[in-house]
Amino acid sequence: MPDEIKTTAATGAPVATSVPASDADYYTIGEEINDAKANTDLPIAEVWPDRQFHAKLVNPANRRKMTIVIVGTGLAGAAAAASLGEAGYNVLNFCYQDSPRRAHSIAAQGGINAAKNYKNDNDSTFRLFYDTVKGGDYRARETNVYRLAAVSANIIDQCVAQGVPFAREYGGLLDTRSFGGVQVQRTFYARGQTGQQLLIGAYQALERQIAAGTVKMYPRHEMLEVIVKDGKARGIVARDMVTGEVTPHTGDAVVLATGGYGNVFFLSTNAMGCNVTATWRAHRKGAYFGNPCFTQIHPTCIPVHGENQSKLTLMSESLRNDGRIWVPKKVEDCDKDPRQIPEEDRDYYLERIYPSFGNLVPRDIASRQAKNMCDEGRGVGPMVKETDEDGNTRQVRRGVYLDFSDAISRLGKGGVEAKYGNLFDMYKQITSDDPYEVPMRIYPAVHYTMGGVWVDYDLQTTIPGLFVAGEANFSDHGANRLGASALMQGLADGYFVLPNTINDYLADNHPGQLPDDDPAVAEAVSTTNERIQKLLSIKGSRTVDSFHKELGNIMWEYCGMARSEEGLKKAIGLIRELREEFWRDVNVLGEAEDLNQTLERAGRVVDFFELGELMCIDALHRRESCGGHFRVEHQTEEGEALRHDDEFTYVAAWEWAGEGAKPVLHKEPLVYKAIELKQRSYK
Amino acid sequence: MKLTLKIWRQARGAQQGKLVDYEVDGVSEDMSFLEMLDLLNEELTVKGEEPVAFDSDCREGICGMCGVVINGTPHGRGNSPVPTTTCQLHMRSFSDGDTITIEPWKAEPFPVVKDLVVDRTAFDRIIQAGGFISVNTGSAPDAHSVPAPKLKADIAFDNATCIGCGACVAACPNASAMLFTSAKVTHLANLPQGQPERYLRVKNMVGQHDAEGFGNCSNIGECAAVCPKGIPLESISQLNRDLISSLFRKDGFKG
Ligand SMILES: Cc1cc2nc3c(=O)[nH]c(=O)nc-3n(C[C@H](O)[C@H](O)[C@H](O)COP(=O)(O)OP(=O)(O)OC[C@H]3O[C@@H](n4cnc5c(N)ncnc54)[C@H](O)[C@@H]3O)c2cc1C
Ligand code: FES
Numbered sequence: 001m002p003d004e005i006k007t008t009a010a011t012g013a014p015v016a017t018s019v020p021a022s023d024a025d026y027y028t029i030g031e032e033i034n035d036a037k038a039n040t041d042l043p044i045a046e047v048w049p050d051r052q053f054h055a056k057l058v059n060p061a062n063r064r065k066m067t068i069v070i071v072g073t074g075l076a077g078a079a080a081a082a083s084l085g086e087a088g089y090n091v092l093n094f095c096y097q098d099s100p101r102r103a104h105s106i107a108a109q110g111g112i113n114a115a116k117n118y119k120n121d122n123d124s125t126f127r128l129f130y131d132t133v134k135g136g137d138y139r140a141r142e143t144n145v146y147r148l149a150a151v152s153a154n155i156i157d158q159c160v161a162q163g164v165p166f167a168r169e170y171g172g173l174l175d176t177r178s179f180g181g182v183q184v185q186r187t188f189y190a191r192g193q194t195g196q197q198l199l200i201g202a203y204q205a206l207e208r209q210i211a212a213g214t215v216k217m218y219p220r221h222e223m224l225e226v227i228v229k230d231g232k233a234r235g236i237v238a239r240d241m242v243t244g245e246v247t248p249h250t251g252d253a254v255v256l257a258t259g260g261y262g263n264v265f266f267l268s269t270n271a272m273g274c275n276v277t278a279t280w281r282a283h284r285k286g287a288y289f290g291n292p293c294f295t296q297i298h299p300t301c302i303p304v305h306g307e308n309q310s311k312l313t314l315m316s317e318s319l320r321n322d323g324r325i326w327v328p329k330k331v332e333d334c335d336k337d338p339r340q341i342p343e344e345d346r347d348y349y350l351e352r353i354y355p356s357f358g359n360l361v362p363r364d365i366a367s368r369q370a371k372n373m374c375d376e377g378r379g380v381g382p383m384v385k386e387t388d389e390d391g392n393t394r395q396v397r398r399g400v401y402l403d404f405s406d407a408i409s410r411l412g413k414g415g416v417e418a419k420y421g422n423l424f425d426m427y428k429q430i431t432s433d434d435p436y437e438v439p440m441r442i443y444p445a446v447h448y449t450m451g452g453v454w455v456d457y458d459l460q461t462t463i464p465g466l467f468v469a470g471e472a473n474f475s476d477h478g479a480n481r482l483g484a485s486a487l488m489q490g491l492a493d494g495y496f497v498l499p500n501t502i503n504d505y506l507a508d509n510h511p512g513q514l515p516d517d518d519p520a521v522a523e524a525v526s527t528t529n530e531r532i533q534k535l536l537s538i539k540g541s542r543t544v545d546s547f548h549k550e551l552g553n554i555m556w557e558y559c560g561m562a563r564s565e566e567g568l569k570k571a572i573g574l575i576r577e578l579r580e581e582f583w584r585d586v587n588v589l590g591e592a593e594d595l596n597q598t599l600e601r602a603g604r605v606v607d608f609f610e611l612g613e614l615m616c617i618d619a620l621h622r623r624e625s626c627g628g629h630f631r632v633e634h635q636t637e638e639g640e641a642l643r644h645d646d647e648f649t650y651v652a653a654w655e656w657a658g659e660g661a662k663p664v665l666h667k668e669p670l671v672y673k674a675i676e677l678k679q680r681s682y683k
Numbered sequence: 684m685k686l687t688l689k690i691w692r693q694a695r696g697a698q699q700g701k702l703v704d705y706e707v708d709g710v711s712e713d714m715s716f717l718e719m720l721d722l723l724n725e726e727l728t729v730k731g732e733e734p735v736a737f738d739s740d741c742r743e744g745i746c747g748m749c750g751v752v753i754n755g756t757p758h759g760r761g762n763s764p765v766p767t768t769t770c771q772l773h774m775r776s777f778s779d780g781d782t783i784t785i786e787p788w789k790a791e792p793f794p795v796v797k798d799l800v801v802d803r804t805a806f807d808r809i810i811q812a813g814g815f816i817s818v819n820t821g822s823a824p825d826a827h828s829v830p831a832p833k834l835k836a837d838i839a840f841d842n843a844t845c846i847g848c849g850a851c852v853a854a855c856p857n858a859s860a861m862l863f864t865s866a867k868v869t870h871l872a873n874l875p876q877g878q879p880e881r882y883l884r885v886k887n888m889v890g891q892h893d894a895e896g897f898g899n900c901s902n903i904g905e906c907a908a909v910c911p912k913g914i915p916l917e918s919i920s921q922l923n924r925d926l927i928s929s930l931f932r933k934d935g936f937k938g
Contacts, residue, residue: 083819098803099747099806102747106746107746156826158818160826161823163816163876163877165874168833169833170833172830172833207814210807219807242797308711308718308722310721311742311743432773499821594695595695595736595797
């Protein structure tokens with residue numbers, strides 16, 4: 001088939017849009033992969049105690065002689081660094097911010113789940129496990145999820161002991177609420193700032209260890225490479241972001257707790273610095289990447305306002321408990337003042353389509369329907385410019401109303417204020433609209449990535465000695481993440497899982513720190529320096545952000561809320577072209593030996609390009625719809641996601657095959673023994 | 684909007700910096716202050732001039748990473764109708780044709796790293812001196828074994844909301860970090876879990892505060908006025924009360 005030449009709207013550069021047709025042109029299939037650490041012959045409740053018992057121990061005197069490199073100080077990284085420091089290991093801890101307290105976990109608003117059954121409403125470890133596996137559309141590993149549910153109760157104890165100020169009732173006991181469509185009240189919260197309070201707790205435990213000398217902290221250090229020697233992870237290469245110095249830091253094992261990669265879309269609810277570099281560099285060195293296409297889009301964000309926007313702000317999901325979502329029935333009403341639109345001309349579409357769950361349907365469903373309404377031309381708010389499939393620009397309204405007028409008449413303004421006051425203030429601050437007077441406008445935005453580095457039950461990757469925790473790994477959420485479960489996973493991994501599994505590796509592997517002139521170290525340092533020099537030497541005409549935005553547009557259009565075979569193939573072609581242009585025409589000013597924020601961003605975009613392509617390939621191969629992955633070819637007559645359990649009940653673990661080579665797909669079959677596979681239904 | 688910006692430029696490691704004028708056009712009132720700086724930086728890059736370095740991450744007012752002095756007040760408090768962080772200040776607080784002066788936090792314990800970026804690691808060292816509860820992972824009792832009175836828990840919470848941005852220091856004529864330190868002291872002192880180390884904590888944290896070169900609190904109140912999270916001056920009173928008590932208590936002494 002001849003290449004058809006089109007031009008991208010942003011640059012006018014030629015782009016080949018016709019791409020090879022068969023899957024074999026995009027990837028090859030490798031051997032099945034399995035997790036050998038969990039004994040799945042045991043009843044599910046015994047798997048973790050069994051693993052804890054069989055994992056080898058390291059005696060306290062020997063721990064002092066072992067060095068663990070931990071990248072990341074979010075919930076997963078800070079909890080792991082503090083706990084492993086307390087255990088007596090020598091820990092080196094890195095983050096790119098100026099202080100570990102600023103990791104992106106700080107932004108989480110809603111709450112954290114735990115099976116405490118404090119409300120006596122029939123909650124249990126098994127119920128939390130069941131809800132999480134079902135919520136993830138049966139694409140998570142059952143042993144891992146059960147363990148998560150089992151340790152969840154200890155997390156609350158740990159945090160309370162640290163002084164985390166969870167909400168309390170007048171009797172002095174902890175308050176809980178229900179969250180994300182769950183029927184029990186198992187969510188612990190600290191106003192709208194649960195993430196901040198949990199992170200400050202872990203940060204304080206970390207600072208205590210820094211003072212005690214067990215942890216050495218490296219803030220404003222960005223990890224740019226993994227050091228692998230004789231097949232084992234032995235350290236990292238990091239750039240001091242102030243001086244630009246690139247240095248190796250080696251030890252006996254490496255933990256990456258570097259968060260999610262939602263910023264591949266440019267606009268997302270993630271912090272500006274969130275990136276995939278650490279995990280992508282590990283992937284290139286041999287760590288398989290699991291389910292990269294599983295992205296969670298959150299339905300209640302403040303819509304995009306203009307072309308120079310840098311990020312999107314989440315409005316807590318709890319708003320859906322009282323707000324009603326609607327769009328005008330008639331396209332001509334879309335630019336009217338919503339208060340002038342009579343009741344009979346409003347389409348409360350979620351209540352109409354899903355009468356039993358209404359506005360509380362899961363995130364993926366609420367998001368997709370909002371997009372459908374706007375695609376039909378019934379969106380509200382300002383017109384925004386978009387580039388369509390043919391490279392033409394169009395004007396679309398991307399917003400739906402979240403209306404509190406019923407709630408205000410039911411609870412009074414004071415009642416609504418007591419429940420949601422801080423969120424209403426935040427909305428007003430950002431949009432200058434008063435949500436007590438006019439309905440809020442919301443739209444879905446990229447929020448969380450369920451995919452990540454493939455790990456076994458010990459959180460170890462396919463590179464021995466390299467462990468991955470928190471949002472950066474793939475393991476616990478399946479195709480969709482339920483609210484209040486990411487914080488739980490980060491802390492479970494950091495406080496309770498890693499400290500009980502990493503010892504099994506360390507007991508047999510304690511080679512110590514490598515000298516700087518070791519060939520493996522020298523190679524990692526020099527490839528890092530070469531990459532930096534290459535970026536600085538291009539001196540082209542386009543800014544880093546312009547490339548990132550264009551990549552984000554491609555990802556959002558073709559690998560966002562809905563994916564199709566044709567679109568994904570096109571996206572892969574567009575990404576390849578754009579990447580090629582980047583390496584030819586990007587402009588990175590400044591020097592390597594200086595604080596250089598453009599250089600930092602350029603390095604991250606480089607890795608987003610490669611990840612973006614893999615996400616599209618993964619989305620292409622998964623010919624079913626599940627959770628956050630909606631393939632338009634696979635839907636029911638009513639437009640609902642259609643899973644194909646017979647073909648796709650597996651984790652897609654991708655192996656890097658080299659620059660320009662096709663990635664290799666390894667399937668890890670998912671076996672459900674404790675739980676029966678069912679279709680989700682929210683009708 | 685079209686604006687004139689006077690921005691502090693200082694090379695890394697340099698002792699001195701200076702204000703440099705820039706013009707920026709096409710600023711919409713929906714932009715945040717930092718998005719306006721992004722716009723300027725994009726234009727500078729296209730012109731081949733090095734962009735202005737400034738810190739930010741969450742851009743939703745919670746991580747405490749951003750912070751510059753705008754027209755003389757930290758986080759632009761003087762331009763905003765409500766308490767705010769720089770990332771949550773929107774350009775609708777300004778008018779077409781305005782001249783805006785943008786400078787880094789100024790305080791000796793916060794040395795300038797480059798342009799608008801400063802080093803705030805002194806705050807982490809104050810926390811290291813005792814801003815925590817000594818509990819190891821895995822040794823915690825059931826969360827309901829120690830009830831906490833709601834009123835006190837709420838005071839603890841109000842203080843726990845401090846984001847450690849450093850605006851209090853930047854606003855204080857004495858460059859005191861007492862509001863920051865007192866927020867942590869008050870947070871932990873109001874919880875049952877914080878009692879065992881309460882008096883030792885306050886002494887050690889204040890000791891570190893002074894060792895870092897932060898000045899004394901002379902009750903001017905500028906700190907609370909610019910605090911984006913509304914940490915009140917009463918927190919400093921609580922710190923002072925606990926500090927004085929510590930002098931008369933055995934558990935206020937090391938050893
Ligand atoms: C707005 C918002 C609200 C949310 N609300 C909730 C909620 O209510 N409940 C819930 O359960 N979840 C929520 N989530 C999700 C949850 O906050 C995250 O999934 C979780 O905090 C991730 O924690 P983490 O420790 O894995 O990573 P992060 O907190 O992202 O930490 C990553 C760390 O890695 C470091 N790092 C990254 N790359 C590098 C590198 N190359 N070199 C050096 N350091 C590096 C960073 O400096 C940082 O310290 C929310 C997320 C967002 C964005
Ligand atoms: S960037 Fe996080 S508080 Fe402003």
